[in-house]
Amino acid sequence: MKKTYNGIIILILIVNVVMGIVLFQQSVKLTKLELILSTIDAKMEDLDDAHEEDIIPRLEKILNEK
Template identity: 45%
Template sequence: MNKPYNIILILVLIMNIVMGVALFKQNSLLIEYKSKINELEVKVEDLDDVVKERIVSGLREISNKDNWNTRNEFTKNRKVILRVMEDPSLRAGKSFGYIFSFSEPFETFNRKELAIYAYHKETGNKITVVPPKIITDPSYGYPSLEHFTATFIIPISGLWRYEVEIDGEFYADVILMVKK
């Protein structure tokens, strides 16, 4: 009678050892999977930042190009980053002055290439109104580019989108009506 119990006890002991080894392996796999999941969560957070910085701003740029409502300021993250003051008597074919008032700190522009292009809604014509130039100094008398002036001629009347680029990338735009 002791013999069958001994065999059963040995079998139970062997099963406990096998189960213990299996649980140990499962635990180590779970720890490894948890580590990999944590790494993926970090990568997803990085991806979220990329989406917010690049994709959302790209979509905003595309959306702005389709929206031709006149506006003399551009808002980013609920803050006006560009305001354009044009001559109230702005007319096609004549030289007029503009003040591009940038509200971001000078470090945003320092040693970067700034260019401004104008796009006509009806014809799609593009003109360079401020050729690409490296910014090395703030506006005279200001700590940033709060008073960036430009004088140029818009050749035909209608709606024009003035697009500011920094280092060849979209920065901001405004839509102005140029009269005949």
């Protein structure tokens, strides 16, 4: 009977270790994804700024020509 409980406790410990490893790996993946998303966001802001700097003067020039 005592061996059965010991076996169950060992099994629970093994499952907890495996779940801890999986959660750590998922945390690393999420951190990488957050970094990629923040980089994309920064690039989109740069692109928006570039469009504003480029497009607005062009539109003003077109409006002034008429």
